[in-house]
Amino acid sequence: MKSSHKNTFLTTPPRACSLIGKRVTQTAIKSIPKSIPGEWRSRKISRKRFFMHRHVIQHIHLITNPKGGVGDNLALAEQARKFFFSHGVSCEVHSTAAPGDATQWSAEIPQKPQTLICAMGGDGTMHEVINGMMQREATLRMPVALIPGGTGNSFMEDLGLIHPRSAMESILGGSPQPIDLMECGLDGAIEYAFNVCGWGMMASGNQRAESMRWMGRSRYHAAGLLEIMHCRSNHAQLEVDGKDLSAEYHLIAASNSRVVGKGMLMSPHAKHDDGLMDLLMLKKKGRRTLMRLFKGLANGTHIQDPSVEYQQIREFRVRTPQSNCWNIDGEVRRANEMSVSIRSGLLNWWLPEKR
Structure with missing residues (x-):
């Protein structure tokens, strides 16, 4: 495998290189650890060539x-x-x-x-x-x-x-890092979500926000307040990791990241690579409770409220008596049933190096 010194740039600078895009220098090469991973060591290549081929995007x-x-x-x-x-x-x-x-x-x-x-x-x-x-x-x-x-x-x-x-x-300055995806089965059709999938107010609020795009990112807060005013809830047959939690719910939402909408910290413990999804469930409550929880979204304190059920899970299934609106990464879908399971490390995302 040949490497061009002229066209090869650092994309994962070692300790000796602090500037993104800095060309390979002798100082940088010397800073490469002597222990080279087995897959490269077996090919008997030099530390210099290992570094220059490690995470280069061309x-x-x-x-x-x-x-x-x-x-x-x-x-x-x-x-x-x-x-x-x-x-x-x-x-x-x-x-x-x-x-x-x-x-x-x-x-x-x-x-x-x-x-x-x-x-x-x-x-x-x-x-x-x-x-x-x-x-x-x-x-x-x-x-x-x-x-x-x-x-x-x-x-x-x-x-x-x-x-x-x-x-x-x-x-x-990044590298390919595996992330989890949520595999969503909507009436049998498979779709993948990297951020959020939800039902109830989570979906109807998103659908409402789409009609308010002229407001920019503020539309998410405006749509949320309108949903609270309507205070809708529906019965859902909910099964979480094999347990029946069927009840009347305002919303059921699973996240693979902490933030939704405009800075709303819906799932403060969520991680994109922990092999789990964070499920938030809100049973039927009054408008005053909904408003209190909405305010808590700013800093994630809503999950401490006794009205909210928050779990880290691997799979869940929701069934409704009629076709309902679903939110899949902000995309609106309609179905009677959605089954969701976490698929660990399913795709590589180019992310900053972990420190």
């Missing part, structure tokens, strides 16, 4: 939603292309024109080594990219990443990478 397919968010995503995509090019990484921009385009591109772009599929938009765009990638054979899947360009970027807010520039820099 090409990025950037799938952008020009209508996502409140800014100009096409202009942002061009900024990203120039940024990556200046660091020795080629970038090809794909602009979506209709729902499903991101899914199709993610599923059909030829698999190549050192290539990244990156979404630019909100949670909806990333949802399509992930589900397109999951249509591939496991051996043909490529790492994915996200540059925030939408009004809903809950997962990136969880990582502290809500600004596009910081997300771009994290890609250069």
Whole structure:
């Protein structure tokens, strides 16, 4: 395996390199640990070559939603292309024109080594990219990443990478890390969620927020307040890890990340790689209780309220007597039944190196 010294840039700088994109130096090479992983050691390569091939991205397919968010995503995509090019990484921009385009591109772009599929938009765009990638054979899947360009970027807010520039820099300084996905069966049809899936007020509130996009990210809070005013609840046959918890519920929501909407800390203990999903259940209550819980979403104190049931689980199933609205990563779906199970480490996401 040959490596070009001219075109190879650090994407996982060692202790000796503090600047993202800095070229390999003799100082950097000397800082590489002498203990090389077995898969590389068996190939009898040098420490220098191990470092230079460790986590190098050479090409990025950037799938952008020009209508996502409140800014100009096409202009942002061009900024990203120039940024990556200046660091020795080629970038090809794909602009979506209709729902499903991101899914199709993610599923059909030829698999190549050192290539990244990156979404630019909100949670909806990333949802399509992930589900397109999951249509591939496991051996043909490529790492994915996200540059925030939408009004809903809950997962990136969880990582502290809500600004596009910081997300771009994290890609250069990152590595492929396995994340969990929630496998959602909606009346038998399989769909994957990386952030949240929910029923009841969680879904109807999201559907309401979609009709208020002119408000930007503030629409999530406005939609939540309107849902509290209506105070709707429905009976649900709920089974959690084999236990029957059927009752009248306002909402049932599972998360793989801590934040939803605009900075709402719905699941403060959630992690994207712990092999669990955090399930929040709220049985029928009055408007005063709902308002108190809504206020607690700002700092996650709502889970301490006796009205809320909060568990870390592996699977659950919800059945309703009639077709209902569901929220899958902000996408609206309708079905009578949803079964959800956590799939640990199912996909590689290009994330900042863990310290």
